[in-house]
């Protein structure tokens with residue numbers, strides 16, 4: 001039987017609090033108020049402004065990419081990113097069922113269909129081996145891309161997600177996808193600051209997308225960023241998210257169906273101040289992870305640490321319980337003690353709108369969903 005008494009007192013000691021301890025809270029300890037007031041004083045509060053430009057430049061530096069486009073949220077960023085690589089209505093997109101619903105929703109907004117491929121046990125993200133097996137069984141390379149020979153649909157993209165900031169085996173995955181002529185879009189919403197072999201997540205695929213929602217490692221209130229090393233795709237991203245408007249001094253020329261998805265300058269002001277502290281937050285999260293790692297050695301739950309060759313941003317930290325029963329007890333005891341913990345997401349194919357989607361056996365996803373629990377991870 002699991003007994004979470006030790007865990008509860010350890011977490012209370014870390015946060016020096018007897019009150020409710022949330023899973024993840026933002027920290028505003030830098031230039032947030034200053035930049036927000038400055039944005040208001042400038043009168044540029046909407047989708048054009050100096051902070052939007054600065055935010056985009058900062059993100060290019062952090063992610064080592066050539067072009068960033070700031071958007072209203074991560075979900076719309078993924079939607080646009082998929083469209084940029086050519087995903088159309090009726091196409092299939094390979095992704096994981098073990099993810100936040102936004103990943104699958106972004107595919108559906110384009111009229112495309114998610115195909116759920118299993119995750120790896122070590123990364124909790126899309127498994128290159130599982131993708132390879134699926135493609136060997138169902139994939140067919142044609143002149144203009146890869147098709148699913150059973151459904152006849154185009155497999156137009158692959159959308160891995162770096163779960164809780166732990167990088168997937170991205171090199172292997174992009175290699176397989178290249179062989180099958182399938183563009184990779186990274187859902188890097190949770191992995192700002194994470195690296196794989198020294199390279200930032202989000203910069204491996206054709207396009208990567210980050211989220212700056214209030215619960216992420218840094219926040220703009222609400223917001224997202226599309227990053228790419230392909231300058232043409234970058235320009236196209238800006239164009240599509242700005243109502244597909246052709247640059248002109250005064251005339252309205254919109255020559256495609258676009259979106260109003262640009263990040264307002266007010267949100268960018270908050271984001272700039274937060275990004276200035278990204279390294280500080282990353283360092284503090286590593287310290288916290290280290291403490292958890294040492295503490296959980298003596299407990300009957302396993303604390304998840306980054307894999308060799310990777311750097312995790314430790315956005316949401318997590319433990320692995322022995323089985324579903326132990327998980328449920330741990331969740332009950334901690335939450336009743338007002339120390340917030342939460343199970344990993346329900347698998348996408350168990351949600352009503354995705355229950356008829358194609359999927360493989362999902363052995364690892366089912367194993368993890370029964371055992372993984374997030375624990376309080378805020379920067380102290």
Ligand SMILES: *Cc1c(COP(=O)(O)O)cnc(C)c1O
Pocket residue numbers: 072073074075076099100102103161187189190211212213222223224
């Ligand atoms: C947060 C998140 C998103 C979406 O971000 P929003 O900015 O909230 O739209 C997408 N995918 C994953 C995996 C996320 O965790």
